[in-house]
Amino acid sequence: xxRSVNSVASRARRKKVLKATRGNFGSRGNVITVAKNTxxxxxxYAYRDRKKKKGLFRALWIQRINAGVRQYDxxxxxxxxxxxxxxxxxxxxxxxxxxMNHPEAFKAIVEKVx
Numbered sequence: 050x051x052r053s054v055n056s057v058a059s060r061a062r063r064k065k066v067l068k069a070t071r072g073n074f075g076s077r078g079n080v081i082t083v084a085k086n087t088x089x090x091x092x093x094y095a096y097r098d099r100k101k102k103k104g105l106f107r108a109l110w111i112q113r114i115n116a117g118v119r120q121y122d123x124x125x126x127x128x129x130x131x132x133x134x135x136x137x138x139x140x141x142x143x144x145x146x147x148x149m150n151h152p153e154a155f156k157a158i159v160e161k162v163x
Contacts (some may be wrong), residue, residue: 063081066081066084066085066088067079067081067084069084069088069091070084070087070088070091073087106142107141109145110141110142110144110145111125111141111145113145113148113149114128114129114141114144114145114148116148117144117145117147117148117149117152117155117159118148118159121156121159121160121163123159123163128159128162131162131163132158132162135161135162137158137161137162139158144158
């Protein structure tokens with residue numbers, strides 16, 4: 050019996066890898082064995098950094114809130130502590146947006162907390 054090889058699927062699989070690595074330097078974008086390794090590494094970084102992105106945004110929001118409350122002679126930790134005591138449940142994303150784009154609303158929150 051002759052050997053059966055599904056070249057259509059093999060070619061499609063290789064094309065998928067090469068399409069994903071298009072634009073990489075040198076043989077990373079056009080040699081299938083090298084491209085496979087590049088793709089694996091890249092997908093690993095992408096997975097890791099999707100998780101990391103959440104922490105980076107939280108850090109950005111904290112910096113923005115801190116900058117906002119410093120104008121009213123208060124530190125970030127002091128502000129968050131008092132916010133918690135007063136029972137005001139606004140998340141950091143919302144507070145950062147208010148500090149950046151709606152300073153009068155943010156001032157009202159700070160005054161309520163003081």
